Amino acid sequence: MKSYMQILRKKNIKPTIHRIKVLEYLDKNRVHPSADEIYKSIKEYFPTISRATVYNTLNLLSENKIVEEIITPDALRYDFVEKQHHHFYCTECRKVYDIHAELPELEIDEVEGHKVMSVQYCIVGICKECLEKTGGGFK
Amino acid sequence: MKSYMQILRKKNIKPTIHRIKVLEYLDKNRVHPSADEIYKSIKEYFPTISRATVYNTLNLLSENKIVEEIITPDALRYDFVEKQHHHFYCTECRKVYDIHAELPELEIDEVEGHKVMSVQYCIVGICKECLEKTGGGFK
DNA sequence: TATAAATTTATACTTTGTCAATATTTATAT
DNA sequence: ATATAAATATTGACAAAGTATAAATTTATA
Structure with a gap:
């Protein structure tokens, strides 16, 4: 425990x-x-x-x-x-999914003079489930 | 015009x-x-x-x-x-800065079954100006 | 010009998050 | 053990961010 x-x-x-x-x-x-x-x-x-x-x-x-x-x-x-992973946000159902796929990492602590505390990818789109519900009929 | x-x-x-x-x-x-x-x-x-x-x-x-x-x-x-660039958000002054540095691009239209509409980096930290104001005295 | 469709307005509401004052709990020194 | 100080938590008010809906206005079309 x-x-x-x-x-x-x-x-x-x-x-x-x-x-x-x-x-x-x-x-x-x-x-x-x-x-x-x-x-x-x-x-x-x-x-x-x-x-x-x-x-x-x-x-x-x-x-x-x-x-x-x-x-x-x-x-x-x-x-x-726990361990580093990324997130996917569905604009339809607003759920956030873990993404375990390997994505290019960005390990920086400074960019153009600014001090970087954290970097995230924001992957936005329509999730698997919502796509199935509508047959992909989103624009 | x-x-x-x-x-x-x-x-x-x-x-x-x-x-x-x-x-x-x-x-x-x-x-x-x-x-x-x-x-x-x-x-x-x-x-x-x-x-x-x-x-x-x-x-x-x-x-x-x-x-x-x-x-x-x-x-x-x-x-x-206009053209693709990234953004830096300062947690002190809440300003958003354009970042023109080359960062690894992520051109995907699908990830783990989800349809991707857009991907952004979210670079969060303390900006140049705020660092100068305090001599970098943030933790 | 009448009607329908699209757009805008106004307002009320919800959600998200912050702030400040008070109260409670915890730690420390006597 | 108790008084005091420091740290946490509560309450309630507030502000900011965004949504929803119905009515009004504008625009397009027959």
């Missing part, structure tokens, strides 16, 4: 119950949820947690690279970081 | 005054504005335009690849498309 407390301690983050719950939720629900989805889900079995705590915690976790912040054309999504 | 009407007609989009104004604004203000910034600016000299029209128009233009939608950790930004 994973020790969320250890993961947090390793980064010098005090492992409060809320932080552990958010981390556990992301580990066990690999569906790239938004902050609000995380908030609502945790609230169900842990009703005193507040929205601001979830937002604060997600920022803290992603600053410390314990979770990854995924940029999409709508809200930010979050993913428990 | 550029003919915005022609650009629109080429894509079979009826060139209404609002659409021309939005396109003109993006052409003449290459600062990667958000939809709301565009709305407010146009409204100043063209006060009857409505917010929904700007949002509708931007969606129409980006679906037709006349403008590019730039994904950032906060709002969507828009850019008049």
Whole structure:
């Protein structure tokens, strides 16, 4: 069993119950949820947690690279970081898919004078499932 | 002088005054504005335009690849498309910079069964200017 | 000119995220 | 163990970003 407390301690983050719950939720629900989805889900079995705590915690976790912040054309999504992979965003159903295909990597820490903290591919399109539903009848 | 009407007609989009104004604004203000910034600016000299029209128009233009939608950790930004380049987002000042450096290109129209409409790099970090202001004192 | 189609407006609403003040919990020193 | 300080969490208000819908206006077409 994973020790969320250890993961947090390793980064010098005090492992409060809320932080552990958010981390556990992301580990066990690999569906790239938004902050609000995380908030609502945790609230169900842990009703005193507040929205601001979830937002604060997600920022803290992603600053410390314990979770990854995924940029999409709508809200930010979050993913428990294990190994490097990419994401595909479907404009129809708004789901985010993991992409394990090998894509050219971009390992830079500086570009044109700017300090780079992270680089993501944003692959946007229409997912397999949505294509099947309509027979590819999107334009 | 550029003919915005022609650009629109080429894509079979009826060139209404609002659409021309939005396109003109993006052409003449290459600062990667958000939809709301565009709305407010146009409204100043063209006060009857409505917010929904700007949002509708931007969606129409980006679906037709006349403008590019730039994904950032906060709002969507828009850019008049001329030649392919990348973008850098500063988490401090929230400005978006054009990046003309050569980055490995990813020309795919399909990945793991999903249909790809567009691929962007999202380069996130702290920009030159903000670094200078603080002597690089960000963590 | 009448009608239909496309576009725009206005407004209300939802979602997403931030902020600030207060309250609670935890850690530290006495 | 208790007082104090520091760190966290809560609440609620707020702001920004974007969507939806119905009504109004404009444009195209018969």
